[in-house]
Amino acid sequence: xxxxQTQHMRRTTLSFGASSRQLRSExxxxxxxxxxxxxxxxxxxxxxxxDALDAAAAGNWEALKLLLHPYLHWNRSDGATLRGRTNVLRxxxxxxxxxxxPARFELRDGQIYRWWTS
Numbered sequence: 001x002x003x004x005q006t007q008h009m010r011r012t013t014l015s016f017g018a019s020s021r022q023l024r025s026e027x028x029x030x031x032x033x034x035x036x037x038x039x040x041x042x043x044x045x046x047x048x049x050x051d052a053l054d055a056a057a058a059g060n061w062e063a064l065k066l067l068l069h070p071y072l073h074w075n076r077s078d079g080a081t082l083r084g085r086t087n088v089l090r091x092x093x094x095x096x097x098x099x100x101x102p103a104r105f106e107l108r109d110g111q112i113y114r115w116w117t118s
């Protein structure tokens with residue numbers, strides 16, 4: 001293990017029994033690491049979202065499938081939650097209206113993992 005990997009592990013491990021001041025400091029460092037990871041992903045988050053919306057609009061389900069995480073959680077506007085990429089793709093294919101931008105979304109492993117419909 002390299003020195004930078006050891007420092008990274010040390011920075012992202014929270015201390016049990018630490019003071020609230022120390023925890024806030026450690027959480028801030030973790031936030032910096034998350035920001036660093038997001039800014040260095042293969043595609044920026046908005047590009048990934050645009051690609052997903054374009055694929056859905058074109059009915060290109062194979063392309064969309066590659067952008068969605070297998071354990072996807074999709075929160076619909078009616079409050080229902082769909083789980084799993086296959087279920088979400090089946091539901092999207094049955095919808096007459098085009099897919100709109102989500103209220104928010106979450107990525108995991110470079111794929112869309114959670115989607116909250118606005």
